[in-house]
Amino acid sequence: MQERGKEFLGAGWQFPIQVEAATGRIAMSREEESIREAIYVILMTRPGERVMRPEFGCHIHDYLFQRADFPVQVQMENAVMEALVRWEPRIQDIHVKAIPQADGEQIAIEINYVVRSTNNPFNLVFPFYTTEGYGK
Numbered sequence: 001m002q003e004r005g006k007e008f009l010g011a012g013w014q015f016p017i018q019v020e021a022a023t024g025r026i027a028m029s030r031e032e033e034s035i036r037e038a039i040y041v042i043l044m045t046r047p048g049e050r051v052m053r054p055e056f057g058c059h060i061h062d063y064l065f066q067r068a069d070f071p072v073q074v075q076m077e078n079a080v081m082e083a084l085v086r087w088e089p090r091i092q093d094i095h096v097k098a099i100p101q102a103d104g105e106q107i108a109i110e111i112n113y114v115v116r117s118t119n120n121p122f123n124l125v126f127p128f129y130t131t132e133g134y135g136k
Contacts, residue, residue, distance in 0.1 A: 032115060035090050036124055039111065042087045043080065043126050058083035060109070060128060068107050068130055073098040076128070080109055092116050098128075105131050 045057035059079040066072050076098045084094050091113040099108045109126040 032118075032120070032122060035088065035115060036122070038088055039084065039091075039113075039124065040126070042083050043109070056087060063128075064130060064132075066130065068098070068100040068104075073100070073107070076107065076109065080111065080126075084111070084113070090116055093121075105129055 042056075043058045043060060046061045047057040047059060048054050050056045059082075060076055062079070063072055063076050077096045080096045080098075081094060084091065084096075093112075093114040095112040097110045099110060100106075101108055107128045107130060109128055110123065111126065112121065112123045114121050
């Protein structure tokens with residue numbers, strides 16, 4: 001059951017899509033978890049991948065196989081910021097920082113944001129692998 005004032009946060013299919021063992025129904029995410037999963041979907045989607053929404057996604061994938069020097073880090077931060085501002089209206093006060101990791105193959109994208117309807121701050125770290133894209 002949703003708390004009063006959180007209906008704006010919505011609900012949707014859990015990402016990655018899963019089936020509830022007990023009911024056989026598609027598992028759902030609600031409220032802040034739904035927002036977190038939506039952010040991951042935005043960041044993992046390349047513009048052009050969605051047939052009916054070709055502009056949806058994030059241009060962070062343009063930086064695969066590039067050296068993570070300071071100008072590239074700033075460009076990655078801007079790409080993430082632009083995508084989140086455009087595609088996730090439930091958040092505000094977004095701050096993005098790209099931090100190269102010691103292995104030289106990963107950049108941790110730190111994202112801090114505030115949920116509009118509750119004013120609650122959240123953060124997540126999106127691992128971006130410069131030689132393979134996201135996730136490993």
